Amino acid sequence: MNVLNELVHATQERLDNGYYDQRPQNPPQTQPPSLAQNVRNHRPAILAEIKPARPDGTRWDNDPTQQAHAYQKGGAHGISVLTDPDHFNGHLHNLQHAHATGLPTLMKDFLLHEDQLHAAKAHGASAILIIARLPHENHTPLTVHDAVQKAHDLGLETLVEATTPHEMETAIDAQPSLIGINQRDLDTLQHHPDRTQRLLKHHDPPCPVLHLSGIQTPHDVTQALQAGAQGILVGTAAMNAPDPAAFIQRLTEAPA
Numbered sequence: 705m706n707v708l709n710e711l712v713h714a715t716q717e718r719l720d721n722g723y724y725d726q727r728p729q730n731p732p733q734t735q736p737p738s739l740a741q742n743v744r745n746h747r748p749a750i751l752a753e754i755k756p757a758r759p760d761g762t763r764w765d766n767d768p769t770q771q772a773h774a775y776q777k778g779g780a781h782g783i784s785v786l787t788d789p790d791h792f793n794g795h796l797h798n799l800q801h802a803h804a805t806g807l808p809t810l811m812k813d814f815l816l817h818e819d820q821l822h823a824a825k826a827h828g829a830s831a832i833l834i835i836a837r838l839p840h841e842n843h844t845p846l847t848v849h850d851a852v853q854k855a856h857d858l859g860l861e862t863l864v865e866a867t868t869p870h871e872m873e874t875a876i877d878a879q880p881s882l883i884g885i886n887q888r889d890l891d892t893l894q895h896h897p898d899r900t901q902r903l904l905k906h907h908d909p910p911c912p913v914l915h916l917s918g919i920q921t922p923h924d925v926t927q928a929l930q931a932g933a934q935g936i937l938v939g940t941a942a943m944n945a946p947d948p949a950a951f952i953q954r955l956t957e958a959p960a
Contacts, residue, residue, distance in 0.1 A: 706891040707759055707890060707891055708837070708890040708891055710759075711759070711788070711814055712814055712838065714788070714790040714791060715788070715813065715816055716816060717790075718788075718789075718790070719816060719819060719820075723789070723796075724796075724817075724819045724820050724822075724823040725823075726796055726823070727826050728796075728797065728800055728827055728828075730800075731826060731827075732800060732803050732827070732828035736803060736808060736828055736829065737806070737807070737808045737830060738808060738830060738861065739782045739808035739809070739810060739830040739831045739863075739882070740831070740861050740881035740882050740911070740912065742781045742782055742807075742808050743781060743782070743914065743934055744912055744934070745781075746781050746956075747929065747934055747935065747960055748925050748928070748929055748933075748934070748935045748936060748955065748956065748958055749781045749782070749912070749914070749934055749935025749936075750779070750780050750781050750782075750925075750935060750936060750938065750952060750955050750956050751780065751781065751782040751783070751784050751810065751935065751936065752775040752778070752782075752783055752784070752938055752939075752942045752948070752952055753783070753785070753786065753812070753942060753943070754766075754768050754771050754772060754783060754784070754785045754786065754794070754801075754802060754943075755784075755792060755794070755939040755943050756768070756786070756792060756793035756794060756943075757791070757792050757793035757794075758791075758940065759792070762940075764943045764944075766943060768798045768801045768802075769801040769804075771942075771943070771948060772801050772802045772804070772805050772807075773805055774947075774948035774949040774952070775805070775807070775942070775948060775949070775952055777949040778948060778949035778950065778951065778952030779952060779953050779956045780807060780952050780956075781807070781808070781935065781956075782807055782808040782809065782810060782830070783805065783807050783808070783809050783810070784809075784810040784812050784939070785798045785799050785802050785809055785810065785811060785812060785829075786798075786812045786813070786939075787799065787811055787812065787813045787823075788813055788814065794812075794813075796823060796827050799811060799827040799828055799829050800827055800828055803829075808830035808831065809828065809829050809831070810829065810830065810831045810832070810863060811823075811824040811827070811831070811833065812833045813832075813833065814835060815832065815835065815846070815851060816838065816843065816844040816846065817844070817846065818846065821851075821858055821860060824855075824860055825858050825859065825860055829860065830860070830861055831860060831861035831862060831863055831882070832855055832860050832862060832863070833863050833884070834848055834851045834852060834862055834864045834865065835864075835890075836848050836864055836865060836866050836867075836871035836874050836875050837865075837867065837868075837871060837890065839851075840870070840871065840874070848864060848874050848875065848877075848878045849874075849877065849878045851878075852864065852878040852879065856881075861880075861881035861882070862878075862881050862882070863880065863881065863883070863884050863914070864878060864880040864882070864883050865886050866883060866884070866885055866886075867885070867886050867889075867890075867899065868903075869907070872903050872907045872909075873907070875909070876907065876909050876910070879910075879911075881911060882911055882912055882913070882914060883909050883911055883912075883913045884913070884914045884915075884916045884937065885900045885903055885904075885913060885914070885915060885916060885933070886899070886916040886917055887899050887900065887916060887917040888916070888917040895917065895918045897918055897927075900913070900928055900931040901931035901932070904931060904932035912935070913932065913933050913934055914933060914934065914935050914937055915931065915933040915935070915936045915937070916936070916937045917937070917939070919937070919938040919941060919955070920941045922954050922955055922957065922958035922959075923958070924936075925955050925958035926958045926959055926960065929958070929960045930960075936955070938952075938955065
């Protein structure tokens with residue numbers, strides 16, 4: 705079983721076990737800010753991730769609340785929150801920690817079912833990740849277009865992830881709030897740093913594009929911008945940083 709299949713199988717088990725039916729005892733009382741608007745208003749837009757673990761076994765003991773506030777202090781324009789507890793040691797309640805900073809938040813999970821949209825909304829997310837590959841490979845009957853529309857109907861924004869020209873066309877046709885181009889192969893977790901440049905060479909989406917994965921330095925941010933992205937999502941390097949606030953600030957200052 706490849707990595708993606710393992711991730712999807714575990715997600716289906718969580719759905720079957722009611723993980724996404726959880727609701728916060730103290731639900732957010734304020735409307736989450738717009739992630740898409742924040743991305744449009746900044747170049748580079750920096751989306752920093754709360755990622756307590758990786759599928760390769762790497763784990764961090766960073767406190768999610770402190771990490772979120774460090775990102776805010778550093779000038780991040782949004783916070784991505786992994787909610788998969790099986791392979792990323794994430795949790796839905798981390799969305800509330802991120803929401804409390806006042807920054808827009810992205811629920812990052814493997815969307816297979818509408819129940820996950822309701823979970824994102826209940827826990828204060830601004831937006832939800834939709835991976836175009838999942839319906840393309842019949843992991844879910846929920847098409848990208850339907851997932852985007854159902855999310856928008858709930859008041860959630862959408863980030864559709866694409867890795868191929870076909871997925872890029874599907875993403876554009878679905879009219880999401882944002883498109884993300886993932887440099888990482890979900891089968892092998894290998895990194896392909898030129899993917900943003902290759903896809904944007906032949907596609908001109910009407911919404912902002914984020915370069916996902918592989919960011920280590922301000923120079924990496926500059927390269928993503930030069931490839932046509934409006935901003936980036938950074939996870940591992942932000943979790944590894946001894947001073948996450950200072951690290952994020954350096955990325956925000958990367959020249960276009």
